[in-house]
Amino acid sequence: MGEHVLVRQHTPLIAPQKYFDRFPLDSIQLPDIRSDDASDTFKHTLNAKEDTRGGIHGNRMHDLLVESHGGDRELALKKFIQAYLASVASVDDLVGQIMKVVDNSSLKANTIVIFTSDHGWGMGEKGYLYKNSLWQESTRVPLVVRAPGISQAGVSSRLPVSLIDLYPTLIELCGLSADTVKNPKGKPLDGHSLKPLLLDPESKEWKGPNSALTALYKWASYYDPAYQSYSLRSAGWRYVRYENGKEELYDTAQDFHEWKNLALDAKYGKRLTTFRKELLARIPESKPEPEKTAEQWKALFFKRNPKADANKDGKLSWPELKAYKAKLDANKKKPKD
Ligand SMILES: [Ca+2]
Incomplete structure:
Protein backbone atom coordinates (compact mmCIF):
# COMPACT_ATOMS: atom_id res chain seq x y z
CA MET A 1 0.00 0.00 0.00
CA GLY A 2 1.30 3.46 -0.78
CA GLU A 3 0.19 6.93 0.16
CA HIS A 4 0.74 10.08 -1.84
CA VAL A 5 -0.02 13.32 -0.02
CA LEU A 6 -0.56 16.42 -2.12
CA VAL A 7 -0.19 19.21 0.45
CA ARG A 8 -1.28 22.02 -1.88
CA GLN A 9 -4.57 22.16 -1.69
CA HIS A 10 -3.89 23.64 1.74
CA THR A 11 -3.55 27.12 3.17
CA PRO A 12 -1.59 29.20 2.29
CA LEU A 13 -3.27 28.74 -1.08
CA ILE A 14 -0.23 28.81 -3.33
CA ALA A 15 -0.52 27.58 -6.92
CA PRO A 16 1.09 28.51 -10.25
CA GLN A 17 -0.39 31.65 -11.83
CA LYS A 18 -1.84 29.69 -14.77
CA TYR A 19 -4.33 28.07 -12.38
CA PHE A 20 -5.45 31.46 -11.05
CA ASP A 21 -5.91 32.58 -14.66
CA ARG A 22 -8.41 29.76 -15.20
CA PHE A 23 -10.73 31.36 -12.65
CA PRO A 24 -11.13 35.10 -13.38
CA LEU A 25 -12.51 36.98 -10.36
CA ASP A 26 -15.71 38.00 -12.16
CA SER A 27 -16.46 34.33 -12.90
CA ILE A 28 -16.31 33.28 -9.24
CA GLN A 29 -19.62 32.27 -7.74
CA LEU A 30 -20.02 32.73 -3.99
CA PRO A 31 -21.78 29.98 -2.02
CA ASP A 32 -25.34 30.67 -0.86
CA ILE A 33 -24.72 32.52 2.38
CA ARG A 34 -27.43 33.78 4.72
CA SER A 35 -26.31 36.77 6.72
CA ASP A 36 -28.08 35.63 9.92
CA ASP A 37 -27.28 31.93 9.50
CA ALA A 38 -25.05 31.66 12.58
CA SER A 39 -27.66 33.15 14.92
CA ASP A 40 -29.21 29.74 15.75
CA THR A 41 -25.85 27.89 16.02
CA PHE A 42 -23.57 27.24 19.00
CA LYS A 43 -20.03 26.67 17.79
CA HIS A 44 -18.97 30.04 19.12
CA THR A 45 -20.12 29.04 22.64
CA LEU A 46 -17.30 26.50 22.99
CA ASN A 47 -14.81 27.30 25.69
CA ALA A 48 -12.30 29.41 23.76
CA LYS A 49 -9.57 28.77 26.32
CA GLU A 50 -9.61 25.02 25.76
CA ASP A 51 -10.55 25.16 22.10
CA THR A 52 -8.38 28.03 20.95
CA ARG A 53 -8.56 27.27 17.25
CA GLY A 54 -11.87 25.43 17.09
CA GLY A 55 -14.28 27.84 18.74
CA ILE A 56 -14.15 31.20 17.04
CA HIS A 57 -10.99 30.86 14.95
CA GLY A 58 -13.05 30.43 11.77
CA ASN A 59 -15.02 33.59 12.57
CA ARG A 60 -11.78 35.50 13.14
CA MET A 61 -10.32 34.23 9.86
CA HIS A 62 -13.46 35.37 8.07
CA ASP A 63 -13.55 38.79 9.73
CA LEU A 64 -9.82 39.44 9.19
CA LEU A 65 -10.06 38.47 5.51
CA VAL A 66 -12.98 40.86 4.98
CA GLU A 67 -11.17 43.58 6.96
CA SER A 68 -8.05 43.17 4.83
CA HIS A 69 -10.19 43.93 1.77
CA GLY A 70 -11.46 47.19 3.23
CA GLY A 71 -14.71 45.60 4.40
CA ASP A 72 -15.66 44.37 0.89
CA ARG A 73 -16.92 40.92 1.85
CA GLU A 74 -17.84 39.83 -1.65
CA LEU A 75 -14.41 40.72 -3.06
CA ALA A 76 -12.65 39.10 -0.09
CA LEU A 77 -14.50 35.80 -0.47
CA LYS A 78 -14.14 35.83 -4.26
CA LYS A 79 -10.38 36.22 -3.97
CA PHE A 80 -10.15 33.45 -1.39
CA ILE A 81 -12.30 31.11 -3.47
CA GLN A 82 -10.28 31.94 -6.59
CA ALA A 83 -7.11 30.85 -4.78
CA TYR A 84 -8.90 27.76 -3.45
CA LEU A 85 -10.09 26.76 -6.92
CA ALA A 86 -6.61 27.40 -8.36
CA SER A 87 -5.17 25.05 -5.73
CA VAL A 88 -7.82 22.40 -6.45
CA ALA A 89 -7.15 22.64 -10.20
CA SER A 90 -3.41 22.30 -9.63
CA VAL A 91 -3.93 19.18 -7.47
CA ASP A 92 -6.35 17.85 -10.08
CA ASP A 93 -3.60 18.10 -12.72
CA LEU A 94 -1.14 16.33 -10.41
CA VAL A 95 -3.65 13.54 -9.76
CA GLY A 96 -4.02 13.21 -13.53
CA GLN A 97 -0.25 12.79 -13.86
CA ILE A 98 -0.20 10.09 -11.19
CA MET A 99 -3.09 8.25 -12.85
CA LYS A 100 -1.34 8.45 -16.21
CA VAL A 101 1.72 6.75 -14.77
CA VAL A 102 -0.41 4.04 -13.12
CA ASP A 103 -2.48 3.46 -16.24
CA ASN A 104 0.58 3.22 -18.50
CA SER A 105 2.18 0.61 -16.30
CA SER A 106 1.62 -3.03 -15.44
CA LEU A 107 0.08 -1.84 -12.16
CA LYS A 108 -3.14 -0.65 -13.79
CA ALA A 109 -5.17 -3.84 -13.37
CA ASN A 110 -4.23 -4.53 -9.75
CA THR A 111 -3.90 -1.09 -8.18
CA ILE A 112 -6.66 0.31 -6.00
CA VAL A 113 -6.71 4.10 -6.07
CA ILE A 114 -8.48 6.12 -3.38
CA PHE A 115 -8.71 9.88 -3.64
CA THR A 116 -9.78 11.67 -0.47
CA SER A 117 -8.98 14.47 1.97
CA ASP A 118 -8.91 14.81 5.74
CA HIS A 119 -11.47 17.63 6.01
CA GLY A 120 -13.43 20.23 4.09
CA TRP A 121 -13.47 24.01 4.48
CA GLY A 122 -16.00 26.70 5.32
CA MET A 123 -16.11 29.48 2.68
CA GLY A 124 -17.84 32.14 4.74
CA GLU A 125 -21.04 30.21 5.44
CA LYS A 126 -22.18 31.07 8.98
CA GLY A 127 -19.47 33.78 9.00
CA TYR A 128 -16.89 30.98 9.23
CA LEU A 129 -13.77 30.51 7.09
CA TYR A 130 -11.87 27.48 8.36
CA LYS A 131 -11.96 23.75 9.04
CA ASN A 132 -12.81 22.29 12.50
CA SER A 133 -16.54 22.88 12.40
CA LEU A 134 -19.22 20.18 12.62
CA TRP A 135 -21.18 21.56 9.67
CA GLN A 136 -21.11 19.98 6.23
CA GLU A 137 -18.57 22.40 4.74
CA SER A 138 -15.95 21.03 7.14
CA THR A 139 -17.05 17.44 7.82
CA ARG A 140 -17.57 16.34 4.23
CA VAL A 141 -14.60 15.17 2.14
CA PRO A 142 -14.18 13.99 -1.43
CA LEU A 143 -14.06 10.19 -1.69
CA VAL A 144 -13.36 8.48 -5.00
CA VAL A 145 -12.40 4.81 -5.16
CA ARG A 146 -11.14 2.97 -8.22
CA ALA A 147 -10.88 -0.74 -7.50
CA PRO A 148 -10.29 -2.71 -10.73
CA GLY A 149 -12.86 -5.45 -11.18
CA ILE A 150 -14.89 -4.22 -8.20
CA SER A 151 -16.03 -0.61 -8.61
CA GLN A 152 -17.77 0.83 -11.65
CA ALA A 153 -16.76 4.17 -13.13
CA GLY A 154 -19.07 7.14 -12.72
CA VAL A 155 -21.48 5.78 -10.10
CA SER A 156 -21.92 7.16 -6.61
CA SER A 157 -23.56 6.32 -3.30
CA ARG A 158 -25.53 8.80 -1.18
CA LEU A 159 -24.82 6.85 2.01
CA PRO A 160 -22.72 8.72 4.58
CA VAL A 161 -19.53 6.73 5.23
CA SER A 162 -16.35 7.59 7.13
CA LEU A 163 -12.61 7.70 6.58
CA ILE A 164 -12.29 4.92 9.19
CA ASP A 165 -13.98 2.68 6.61
CA LEU A 166 -11.03 2.94 4.20
CA TYR A 167 -8.69 0.63 6.07
CA PRO A 168 -11.20 -2.25 6.40
CA THR A 169 -12.06 -1.70 2.73
CA LEU A 170 -8.44 -2.06 1.61
CA ILE A 171 -7.93 -5.05 3.92
CA GLU A 172 -10.89 -6.83 2.33
CA LEU A 173 -10.07 -5.86 -1.26
CA CYS A 174 -6.49 -7.06 -0.81
CA GLY A 175 -7.60 -10.30 0.81
CA LEU A 176 -5.73 -9.59 4.05
CA SER A 177 -6.79 -10.56 7.57
CA ALA A 178 -8.91 -7.99 9.38
CA ASP A 179 -8.52 -9.81 12.70
CA THR A 180 -7.06 -7.18 15.01
CA VAL A 181 -7.93 -8.96 18.25
CA LYS A 182 -4.70 -10.74 19.16
CA ASN A 183 -5.25 -10.80 22.93
CA PRO A 184 -7.99 -9.83 25.42
CA LYS A 185 -6.94 -6.16 25.25
CA GLY A 186 -7.43 -6.04 21.47
CA LYS A 187 -10.40 -4.39 19.82
CA PRO A 188 -12.06 -5.01 16.48
CA LEU A 189 -11.79 -2.30 13.81
CA ASP A 190 -14.31 0.55 14.12
CA GLY A 191 -14.80 0.96 10.38
CA HIS A 192 -16.60 -1.24 7.87
CA SER A 193 -15.57 -2.37 4.42
CA LEU A 194 -17.10 -0.33 1.58
CA LYS A 195 -16.81 -3.31 -0.79
CA PRO A 196 -20.59 -3.95 -1.00
CA LEU A 197 -21.14 -0.29 -1.98
CA LEU A 198 -18.32 -0.40 -4.51
CA LEU A 199 -19.95 -3.41 -6.15
CA ASP A 200 -23.38 -1.81 -6.01
CA PRO A 201 -24.02 1.71 -4.64
CA GLU A 202 -27.61 0.67 -3.83
CA SER A 203 -26.46 -2.45 -2.00
CA LYS A 204 -28.26 -3.45 1.19
CA GLU A 205 -25.22 -5.45 2.29
CA TRP A 206 -23.44 -2.49 3.92
CA LYS A 207 -22.69 -3.44 7.51
CA GLY A 208 -21.78 0.02 8.81
CA PRO A 209 -23.90 2.35 10.94
CA ASN A 210 -26.61 4.57 9.47
CA SER A 211 -24.73 7.74 10.25
CA ALA A 212 -21.17 9.01 9.94
CA LEU A 213 -19.62 10.23 13.18
CA THR A 214 -17.32 13.26 13.28
CA ALA A 215 -15.50 14.26 16.45
CA LEU A 216 -14.14 17.73 17.10
CA TYR A 217 -11.23 17.04 19.39
CA LYS A 218 -10.82 19.69 22.03
CA TRP A 219 -7.26 20.85 22.54
CA ALA A 220 -7.45 20.21 26.25
CA SER A 221 -4.79 18.95 28.63
CA TYR A 222 -6.94 15.96 29.51
CA TYR A 223 -9.02 13.84 27.14
CA ASP A 224 -12.50 12.77 28.22
CA PRO A 225 -14.50 11.40 25.29
CA ALA A 226 -17.79 12.44 26.89
CA TYR A 227 -16.78 16.11 26.75
CA GLN A 228 -15.95 16.50 23.09
CA SER A 229 -18.11 17.91 20.32
CA TYR A 230 -19.69 15.51 17.84
CA SER A 231 -21.76 15.36 14.70
CA LEU A 232 -23.82 12.45 13.35
CA ARG A 233 -24.75 12.65 9.67
CA SER A 234 -27.37 10.17 8.46
CA ALA A 235 -28.81 10.04 4.95
CA GLY A 236 -31.32 12.81 5.72
CA TRP A 237 -30.19 14.51 8.92
CA ARG A 238 -27.31 16.10 10.74
CA TYR A 239 -27.19 16.14 14.53
CA VAL A 240 -24.53 18.20 16.35
CA ARG A 241 -23.81 18.06 20.05
CA TYR A 242 -21.18 20.43 21.44
CA GLU A 243 -19.18 19.56 24.52
CA ASN A 244 -21.17 22.12 26.51
CA GLY A 245 -24.41 20.24 25.69
CA LYS A 246 -25.71 22.71 23.08
CA GLU A 247 -27.30 21.01 20.07
CA GLU A 248 -28.09 21.56 16.43
CA LEU A 249 -30.33 19.47 14.18
CA TYR A 250 -30.66 19.90 10.41
CA ASP A 251 -33.09 18.28 8.01
CA THR A 252 -30.44 17.92 5.30
CA ALA A 253 -32.89 16.38 2.81
CA GLN A 254 -34.94 19.62 2.84
CA ASP A 255 -32.32 22.03 4.12
CA PHE A 256 -29.18 21.17 2.14
CA HIS A 257 -27.34 24.25 3.42
CA GLU A 258 -27.97 23.41 7.09
CA TRP A 259 -29.53 26.83 7.60
CA LYS A 260 -32.29 26.10 10.10
CA ASN A 261 -31.41 24.57 13.46
CA LEU A 262 -34.45 22.41 14.30
CA ALA A 263 -33.07 21.45 17.74
CA LEU A 264 -34.67 24.66 18.98
CA ASP A 265 -38.10 23.47 17.78
CA ALA A 266 -40.05 21.30 20.28
CA LYS A 267 -41.61 19.44 17.35
CA TYR A 268 -38.34 17.57 16.82
CA GLY A 269 -37.90 16.41 20.43
CA LYS A 270 -38.37 12.75 19.58
CA ARG A 271 -35.79 12.82 16.78
CA LEU A 272 -33.36 14.60 19.12
CA THR A 273 -33.83 11.88 21.75
CA THR A 274 -33.07 9.21 19.16
CA PHE A 275 -29.89 10.99 18.03
CA ARG A 276 -28.77 11.56 21.65
CA LYS A 277 -29.09 7.82 22.32
CA GLU A 278 -27.31 6.93 19.09
CA LEU A 279 -24.43 9.26 19.90
CA LEU A 280 -24.01 7.90 23.44
CA ALA A 281 -23.94 4.36 22.01
CA ARG A 282 -21.18 5.37 19.58
CA ILE A 283 -18.73 7.31 21.76
CA PRO A 284 -16.38 5.70 24.29
CA GLU A 285 -17.24 5.83 27.97
CA SER A 286 -16.41 8.91 29.97
CA LYS A 287 -13.00 8.96 31.64
CA PRO A 288 -13.14 11.91 34.02
CA GLU A 289 -9.82 13.42 35.02
CA PRO A 290 -8.68 11.97 38.35
CA GLU A 291 -8.46 14.49 41.20
CA LYS A 292 -4.91 15.61 41.79
CA THR A 293 -3.56 14.92 45.25
CA1 LIG B 1 -28.76 28.93 10.83
Whole structure:
Protein backbone atom coordinates (compact mmCIF):
# COMPACT_ATOMS: atom_id res chain seq x y z
CA MET A 1 0.00 0.00 0.00
CA GLY A 2 1.30 3.46 -0.78
CA GLU A 3 0.19 6.93 0.16
CA HIS A 4 0.74 10.08 -1.84
CA VAL A 5 -0.02 13.32 -0.02
CA LEU A 6 -0.56 16.42 -2.12
CA VAL A 7 -0.19 19.21 0.45
CA ARG A 8 -1.28 22.02 -1.88
CA GLN A 9 -4.57 22.16 -1.69
CA HIS A 10 -3.89 23.64 1.74
CA THR A 11 -3.55 27.12 3.17
CA PRO A 12 -1.59 29.20 2.29
CA LEU A 13 -3.27 28.74 -1.08
CA ILE A 14 -0.23 28.81 -3.33
CA ALA A 15 -0.52 27.58 -6.92
CA PRO A 16 1.09 28.51 -10.25
CA GLN A 17 -0.39 31.65 -11.83
CA LYS A 18 -1.84 29.69 -14.77
CA TYR A 19 -4.33 28.07 -12.38
CA PHE A 20 -5.45 31.46 -11.05
CA ASP A 21 -5.91 32.58 -14.66
CA ARG A 22 -8.41 29.76 -15.20
CA PHE A 23 -10.73 31.36 -12.65
CA PRO A 24 -11.13 35.10 -13.38
CA LEU A 25 -12.51 36.98 -10.36
CA ASP A 26 -15.71 38.00 -12.16
CA SER A 27 -16.46 34.33 -12.90
CA ILE A 28 -16.31 33.28 -9.24
CA GLN A 29 -19.62 32.27 -7.74
CA LEU A 30 -20.02 32.73 -3.99
CA PRO A 31 -21.78 29.98 -2.02
CA ASP A 32 -25.34 30.67 -0.86
CA ILE A 33 -24.72 32.52 2.38
CA ARG A 34 -27.43 33.78 4.72
CA SER A 35 -26.31 36.77 6.72
CA ASP A 36 -28.08 35.63 9.92
CA ASP A 37 -27.28 31.93 9.50
CA ALA A 38 -25.05 31.66 12.58
CA SER A 39 -27.66 33.15 14.92
CA ASP A 40 -29.21 29.74 15.75
CA THR A 41 -25.85 27.89 16.02
CA PHE A 42 -23.57 27.24 19.00
CA LYS A 43 -20.03 26.67 17.79
CA HIS A 44 -18.97 30.04 19.12
CA THR A 45 -20.12 29.04 22.64
CA LEU A 46 -17.30 26.50 22.99
CA ASN A 47 -14.81 27.30 25.69
CA ALA A 48 -12.30 29.41 23.76
CA LYS A 49 -9.57 28.77 26.32
CA GLU A 50 -9.61 25.02 25.76
CA ASP A 51 -10.55 25.16 22.10
CA THR A 52 -8.38 28.03 20.95
CA ARG A 53 -8.56 27.27 17.25
CA GLY A 54 -11.87 25.43 17.09
CA GLY A 55 -14.28 27.84 18.74
CA ILE A 56 -14.15 31.20 17.04
CA HIS A 57 -10.99 30.86 14.95
CA GLY A 58 -13.05 30.43 11.77
CA ASN A 59 -15.02 33.59 12.57
CA ARG A 60 -11.78 35.50 13.14
CA MET A 61 -10.32 34.23 9.86
CA HIS A 62 -13.46 35.37 8.07
CA ASP A 63 -13.55 38.79 9.73
CA LEU A 64 -9.82 39.44 9.19
CA LEU A 65 -10.06 38.47 5.51
CA VAL A 66 -12.98 40.86 4.98
CA GLU A 67 -11.17 43.58 6.96
CA SER A 68 -8.05 43.17 4.83
CA HIS A 69 -10.19 43.93 1.77
CA GLY A 70 -11.46 47.19 3.23
CA GLY A 71 -14.71 45.60 4.40
CA ASP A 72 -15.66 44.37 0.89
CA ARG A 73 -16.92 40.92 1.85
CA GLU A 74 -17.84 39.83 -1.65
CA LEU A 75 -14.41 40.72 -3.06
CA ALA A 76 -12.65 39.10 -0.09
CA LEU A 77 -14.50 35.80 -0.47
CA LYS A 78 -14.14 35.83 -4.26
CA LYS A 79 -10.38 36.22 -3.97
CA PHE A 80 -10.15 33.45 -1.39
CA ILE A 81 -12.30 31.11 -3.47
CA GLN A 82 -10.28 31.94 -6.59
CA ALA A 83 -7.11 30.85 -4.78
CA TYR A 84 -8.90 27.76 -3.45
CA LEU A 85 -10.09 26.76 -6.92
CA ALA A 86 -6.61 27.40 -8.36
CA SER A 87 -5.17 25.05 -5.73
CA VAL A 88 -7.82 22.40 -6.45
CA ALA A 89 -7.15 22.64 -10.20
CA SER A 90 -3.41 22.30 -9.63
CA VAL A 91 -3.93 19.18 -7.47
CA ASP A 92 -6.35 17.85 -10.08
CA ASP A 93 -3.60 18.10 -12.72
CA LEU A 94 -1.14 16.33 -10.41
CA VAL A 95 -3.65 13.54 -9.76
CA GLY A 96 -4.02 13.21 -13.53
CA GLN A 97 -0.25 12.79 -13.86
CA ILE A 98 -0.20 10.09 -11.19
CA MET A 99 -3.09 8.25 -12.85
CA LYS A 100 -1.34 8.45 -16.21
CA VAL A 101 1.72 6.75 -14.77
CA VAL A 102 -0.41 4.04 -13.12
CA ASP A 103 -2.48 3.46 -16.24
CA ASN A 104 0.58 3.22 -18.50
CA SER A 105 2.18 0.61 -16.30
CA SER A 106 1.62 -3.03 -15.44
CA LEU A 107 0.08 -1.84 -12.16
CA LYS A 108 -3.14 -0.65 -13.79
CA ALA A 109 -5.17 -3.84 -13.37
CA ASN A 110 -4.23 -4.53 -9.75
CA THR A 111 -3.90 -1.09 -8.18
CA ILE A 112 -6.66 0.31 -6.00
CA VAL A 113 -6.71 4.10 -6.07
CA ILE A 114 -8.48 6.12 -3.38
CA PHE A 115 -8.71 9.88 -3.64
CA THR A 116 -9.78 11.67 -0.47
CA SER A 117 -8.98 14.47 1.97
CA ASP A 118 -8.91 14.81 5.74
CA HIS A 119 -11.47 17.63 6.01
CA GLY A 120 -13.43 20.23 4.09
CA TRP A 121 -13.47 24.01 4.48
CA GLY A 122 -16.00 26.70 5.32
CA MET A 123 -16.11 29.48 2.68
CA GLY A 124 -17.84 32.14 4.74
CA GLU A 125 -21.04 30.21 5.44
CA LYS A 126 -22.18 31.07 8.98
CA GLY A 127 -19.47 33.78 9.00
CA TYR A 128 -16.89 30.98 9.23
CA LEU A 129 -13.77 30.51 7.09
CA TYR A 130 -11.87 27.48 8.36
CA LYS A 131 -11.96 23.75 9.04
CA ASN A 132 -12.81 22.29 12.50
CA SER A 133 -16.54 22.88 12.40
CA LEU A 134 -19.22 20.18 12.62
CA TRP A 135 -21.18 21.56 9.67
CA GLN A 136 -21.11 19.98 6.23
CA GLU A 137 -18.57 22.40 4.74
CA SER A 138 -15.95 21.03 7.14
CA THR A 139 -17.05 17.44 7.82
CA ARG A 140 -17.57 16.34 4.23
CA VAL A 141 -14.60 15.17 2.14
CA PRO A 142 -14.18 13.99 -1.43
CA LEU A 143 -14.06 10.19 -1.69
CA VAL A 144 -13.36 8.48 -5.00
CA VAL A 145 -12.40 4.81 -5.16
CA ARG A 146 -11.14 2.97 -8.22
CA ALA A 147 -10.88 -0.74 -7.50
CA PRO A 148 -10.29 -2.71 -10.73
CA GLY A 149 -12.86 -5.45 -11.18
CA ILE A 150 -14.89 -4.22 -8.20
CA SER A 151 -16.03 -0.61 -8.61
CA GLN A 152 -17.77 0.83 -11.65
CA ALA A 153 -16.76 4.17 -13.13
CA GLY A 154 -19.07 7.14 -12.72
CA VAL A 155 -21.48 5.78 -10.10
CA SER A 156 -21.92 7.16 -6.61
CA SER A 157 -23.56 6.32 -3.30
CA ARG A 158 -25.53 8.80 -1.18
CA LEU A 159 -24.82 6.85 2.01
CA PRO A 160 -22.72 8.72 4.58
CA VAL A 161 -19.53 6.73 5.23
CA SER A 162 -16.35 7.59 7.13
CA LEU A 163 -12.61 7.70 6.58
CA ILE A 164 -12.29 4.92 9.19
CA ASP A 165 -13.98 2.68 6.61
CA LEU A 166 -11.03 2.94 4.20
CA TYR A 167 -8.69 0.63 6.07
CA PRO A 168 -11.20 -2.25 6.40
CA THR A 169 -12.06 -1.70 2.73
CA LEU A 170 -8.44 -2.06 1.61
CA ILE A 171 -7.93 -5.05 3.92
CA GLU A 172 -10.89 -6.83 2.33
CA LEU A 173 -10.07 -5.86 -1.26
CA CYS A 174 -6.49 -7.06 -0.81
CA GLY A 175 -7.60 -10.30 0.81
CA LEU A 176 -5.73 -9.59 4.05
CA SER A 177 -6.79 -10.56 7.57
CA ALA A 178 -8.91 -7.99 9.38
CA ASP A 179 -8.52 -9.81 12.70
CA THR A 180 -7.06 -7.18 15.01
CA VAL A 181 -7.93 -8.96 18.25
CA LYS A 182 -4.70 -10.74 19.16
CA ASN A 183 -5.25 -10.80 22.93
CA PRO A 184 -7.99 -9.83 25.42
CA LYS A 185 -6.94 -6.16 25.25
CA GLY A 186 -7.43 -6.04 21.47
CA LYS A 187 -10.40 -4.39 19.82
CA PRO A 188 -12.06 -5.01 16.48
CA LEU A 189 -11.79 -2.30 13.81
CA ASP A 190 -14.31 0.55 14.12
CA GLY A 191 -14.80 0.96 10.38
CA HIS A 192 -16.60 -1.24 7.87
CA SER A 193 -15.57 -2.37 4.42
CA LEU A 194 -17.10 -0.33 1.58
CA LYS A 195 -16.81 -3.31 -0.79
CA PRO A 196 -20.59 -3.95 -1.00
CA LEU A 197 -21.14 -0.29 -1.98
CA LEU A 198 -18.32 -0.40 -4.51
CA LEU A 199 -19.95 -3.41 -6.15
CA ASP A 200 -23.38 -1.81 -6.01
CA PRO A 201 -24.02 1.71 -4.64
CA GLU A 202 -27.61 0.67 -3.83
CA SER A 203 -26.46 -2.45 -2.00
CA LYS A 204 -28.26 -3.45 1.19
CA GLU A 205 -25.22 -5.45 2.29
CA TRP A 206 -23.44 -2.49 3.92
CA LYS A 207 -22.69 -3.44 7.51
CA GLY A 208 -21.78 0.02 8.81
CA PRO A 209 -23.90 2.35 10.94
CA ASN A 210 -26.61 4.57 9.47
CA SER A 211 -24.73 7.74 10.25
CA ALA A 212 -21.17 9.01 9.94
CA LEU A 213 -19.62 10.23 13.18
CA THR A 214 -17.32 13.26 13.28
CA ALA A 215 -15.50 14.26 16.45
CA LEU A 216 -14.14 17.73 17.10
CA TYR A 217 -11.23 17.04 19.39
CA LYS A 218 -10.82 19.69 22.03
CA TRP A 219 -7.26 20.85 22.54
CA ALA A 220 -7.45 20.21 26.25
CA SER A 221 -4.79 18.95 28.63
CA TYR A 222 -6.94 15.96 29.51
CA TYR A 223 -9.02 13.84 27.14
CA ASP A 224 -12.50 12.77 28.22
CA PRO A 225 -14.50 11.40 25.29
CA ALA A 226 -17.79 12.44 26.89
CA TYR A 227 -16.78 16.11 26.75
CA GLN A 228 -15.95 16.50 23.09
CA SER A 229 -18.11 17.91 20.32
CA TYR A 230 -19.69 15.51 17.84
CA SER A 231 -21.76 15.36 14.70
CA LEU A 232 -23.82 12.45 13.35
CA ARG A 233 -24.75 12.65 9.67
CA SER A 234 -27.37 10.17 8.46
CA ALA A 235 -28.81 10.04 4.95
CA GLY A 236 -31.32 12.81 5.72
CA TRP A 237 -30.19 14.51 8.92
CA ARG A 238 -27.31 16.10 10.74
CA TYR A 239 -27.19 16.14 14.53
CA VAL A 240 -24.53 18.20 16.35
CA ARG A 241 -23.81 18.06 20.05
CA TYR A 242 -21.18 20.43 21.44
CA GLU A 243 -19.18 19.56 24.52
CA ASN A 244 -21.17 22.12 26.51
CA GLY A 245 -24.41 20.24 25.69
CA LYS A 246 -25.71 22.71 23.08
CA GLU A 247 -27.30 21.01 20.07
CA GLU A 248 -28.09 21.56 16.43
CA LEU A 249 -30.33 19.47 14.18
CA TYR A 250 -30.66 19.90 10.41
CA ASP A 251 -33.09 18.28 8.01
CA THR A 252 -30.44 17.92 5.30
CA ALA A 253 -32.89 16.38 2.81
CA GLN A 254 -34.94 19.62 2.84
CA ASP A 255 -32.32 22.03 4.12
CA PHE A 256 -29.18 21.17 2.14
CA HIS A 257 -27.34 24.25 3.42
CA GLU A 258 -27.97 23.41 7.09
CA TRP A 259 -29.53 26.83 7.60
CA LYS A 260 -32.29 26.10 10.10
CA ASN A 261 -31.41 24.57 13.46
CA LEU A 262 -34.45 22.41 14.30
CA ALA A 263 -33.07 21.45 17.74
CA LEU A 264 -34.67 24.66 18.98
CA ASP A 265 -38.10 23.47 17.78
CA ALA A 266 -40.05 21.30 20.28
CA LYS A 267 -41.61 19.44 17.35
CA TYR A 268 -38.34 17.57 16.82
CA GLY A 269 -37.90 16.41 20.43
CA LYS A 270 -38.37 12.75 19.58
CA ARG A 271 -35.79 12.82 16.78
CA LEU A 272 -33.36 14.60 19.12
CA THR A 273 -33.83 11.88 21.75
CA THR A 274 -33.07 9.21 19.16
CA PHE A 275 -29.89 10.99 18.03
CA ARG A 276 -28.77 11.56 21.65
CA LYS A 277 -29.09 7.82 22.32
CA GLU A 278 -27.31 6.93 19.09
CA LEU A 279 -24.43 9.26 19.90
CA LEU A 280 -24.01 7.90 23.44
CA ALA A 281 -23.94 4.36 22.01
CA ARG A 282 -21.18 5.37 19.58
CA ILE A 283 -18.73 7.31 21.76
CA PRO A 284 -16.38 5.70 24.29
CA GLU A 285 -17.24 5.83 27.97
CA SER A 286 -16.41 8.91 29.97
CA LYS A 287 -13.00 8.96 31.64
CA PRO A 288 -13.14 11.91 34.02
CA GLU A 289 -9.82 13.42 35.02
CA PRO A 290 -8.68 11.97 38.35
CA GLU A 291 -8.46 14.49 41.20
CA LYS A 292 -4.91 15.61 41.79
CA THR A 293 -3.56 14.92 45.25
CA ALA A 294 -1.68 17.69 47.03
CA GLU A 295 1.61 15.85 46.43
CA GLN A 296 0.89 15.51 42.68
CA TRP A 297 0.08 19.19 42.54
CA LYS A 298 3.36 20.02 44.31
CA ALA A 299 5.31 17.78 41.88
CA LEU A 300 3.71 19.61 38.93
CA PHE A 301 4.53 23.00 40.46
CA PHE A 302 8.16 21.87 40.96
CA LYS A 303 8.37 20.73 37.33
CA ARG A 304 7.15 24.11 36.13
CA ASN A 305 9.18 26.13 38.65
CA PRO A 306 12.47 24.33 39.29
CA LYS A 307 13.87 27.52 40.85
CA ALA A 308 11.40 27.15 43.75
CA ASP A 309 13.83 24.66 45.33
CA ALA A 310 15.47 27.38 47.45
CA ASN A 311 18.06 25.20 49.29
CA LYS A 312 18.82 23.31 46.05
CA ASP A 313 18.53 19.86 47.60
CA GLY A 314 16.57 18.59 44.59
CA LYS A 315 13.36 18.39 46.60
CA LEU A 316 10.59 20.93 46.95
CA SER A 317 9.28 21.38 50.48
CA TRP A 318 5.91 22.99 51.20
CA PRO A 319 7.51 26.08 52.84
CA GLU A 320 9.72 26.50 49.72
CA LEU A 321 6.67 26.21 47.50
CA LYS A 322 4.67 28.72 49.55
CA ALA A 323 7.53 31.24 49.57
CA TYR A 324 8.10 30.92 45.81
CA LYS A 325 4.38 31.15 45.03
CA ALA A 326 4.09 34.29 47.15
CA LYS A 327 6.96 35.80 45.11
CA LEU A 328 5.24 34.87 41.81
CA ASP A 329 1.92 36.32 42.98
CA ALA A 330 3.60 39.55 44.10
CA ASN A 331 5.25 39.93 40.66
CA LYS A 332 1.93 39.34 38.96
CA LYS A 333 0.28 42.14 40.92
CA LYS A 334 3.00 44.67 40.08
CA PRO A 335 1.92 47.24 37.51
CA LYS A 336 3.92 46.93 34.26
CA ASP A 337 5.49 50.42 34.30
CA1 LIG B 1 -28.76 28.93 10.83
